[in-house]
Amino acid sequence: MRKTLELDFRTIQAELRNRPVIRSSEAWGPTEDIFKTKHHQYRRINDSTLLHILDFEAVQPYAIDTSRKNFVCIQIILTGAYSRLAGDYVDTVDSASIQITNFPRSITEARAGERLRGILIVVERPYLVEHFGLNLDRIPAAYRPIFASDLGMVQAMKVPAVSSVRISSEQILSCKYQEPLRSIYFTNKATEIICDIVYQLNSMLPSRTRVAQAPSVFHAIEAAAAIYGRELHRPPTLEQLAVRVGVNRNVLVSGFVDNFGVTPHAFCLNLRMEEAQNFLRNSSMSISEVARRVGYGGYASFSRAFSEHFGHAPSLVKNDRNVAIASSGPIAFAADAQHGD
Template sequence: MTARVQKKLELDFRAIGSGLRSGGLIRSSEVLGAVDDIFKAREHGYRRIDECTLLHVMNFEAAQPYSLTMARADLVCIQITIKGAYNRWIGDRMDLVNPNMVQISNTPRSVSDTQAGARLRGLLIVCERQHLLDHFRLNADPIPPAYRPIFLSRLGTPDALKLPLSSASIALVDQILACKYPEPLRGIFIGAKTIEIICGIVSQIHALPSRGLPRVVGARSRIQAIELAADIYRREIGNPPTIEQLALRVGLNRNELTSGFRDVFGLTPHAYGHMLRMEEAQSLLRVGRISISEVARRVGYEGYSSFSRAFHAHYGHAPSVADLLPGE
């Protein structure tokens, strides 16, 4: 089988910004050419939030491999990825952009390589560096010296500042991705949520300790993080994250996540996620409109055998179409 040739794309964020009014949206096909064969998405483009800020909503599957070269001089890029991963090159340095962190960078040029089949969900916020300093009053003093050029230099640095992805940021990204308002309400809503995300990240930077990274603390924040983790399990039932991935996404360590699930739900995270998958499977089987193999796929099992064993262990009998609860 012949491997697909990686498609080369080029993008200039300043050129995009100069052609957009606040709240306006420019579709990728207008700046990248014909891309319908690359991005499987309802909407793929770039939105102007204000005179100094652009937003790219990532909610698509890559139908073929592509390499995107981005001109981004004196622009701070805030990458928040909820799902999926890709490689970013700055010069000869390569970083994996994954769902575990907020990655903040500033360099005149970068290249992103994405594999075919990658499903990406998240946001890219592109903001004038000076706007962050002046409008949001960003104070770079708490930032480790190696990363201060991101905010204090026009040329930036090849290194990206990586921060924990807070539960608040995840919730805001999810609200943007789920927004169903028509224009202009959609633009207004997304703009407000984007500014809220930037405010949260600036606050997170200001709270950086002298060593290490901020963590979720306090009983109330911990419960919110557990509830967010449970919501992630519900939304990603067909491809649930690992315990380590889930802990990073909600700002807890593995022990805090496990003990929190026991306190709130009386189950470990794994057992809670498994319960949701079995309940969804039984619901699909009771409707009886799809095959058992398709039910297995929708709840995250590669084949009938592994799904059947899991279902039998959970309910005490093998799965069947139009499966009923005991006593019905």
């Protein structure tokens, strides 16, 4: 039998003005028969922002009836999937992309045995736009109601889950700090994630579209973006991708421009360069190894593409990292140990 819970983010926000964290058992009463939890809690980031940390297994099927009037919700799932019903629109929320929505009411459903890991950042819509400088002119017209109206839209906006956002989300989930460091760390990481996503949105090209796409086209573009994310080491050609998702080449190109503000080639290149930069900053791989991991045949072609994209050579990123490690010595090791890496 499915268990149904009710959640109102205004109520959670008001309660978080009096204390820093609310656990699921405090929001709904005993939840042991619903969640086998490591984390399932709501945390105050500031007066306009809250963070939901989820790391749990569903013991039984459940649904959460959520009210979020005039909030924008940024959902980042690292593991697992669930369904969201908004109006008559049903969608799957998983790790393929970041989903952004502000429809005033929706119902989320998860199956028994589903393991969910991720975070949800809930921000008051005017605060997101004004405080973080979100440029609405850069948002594809079909999705502007998410950021410009408290009525929202049933369809979530989906953007690529770039490596920096995934890493910050994982760091939140694996944080070993105790209070007060824990709250400070979560506040900084959640703010960093919002900055990354706003930068991503503000980097979109102005969209020419004025109407939402047919669901079949929307899901084809979503599937194509997910394929690029999974296959950075050997991305398909535009023709191969069109065949795999069942649309023609022109529809694929226009769909990427309408939804992400860039062509499929530019979308894929952005993902590859973000991943390459992450490897250079956070791994011991050589530049040639990084090049192969993101689909380049050798050092020269990768270095040229990286330099054109970022305006500097990959060796600068690698050398900066090495200098930082050399200068920090045992302190860097101690900091890593604190995180349990």
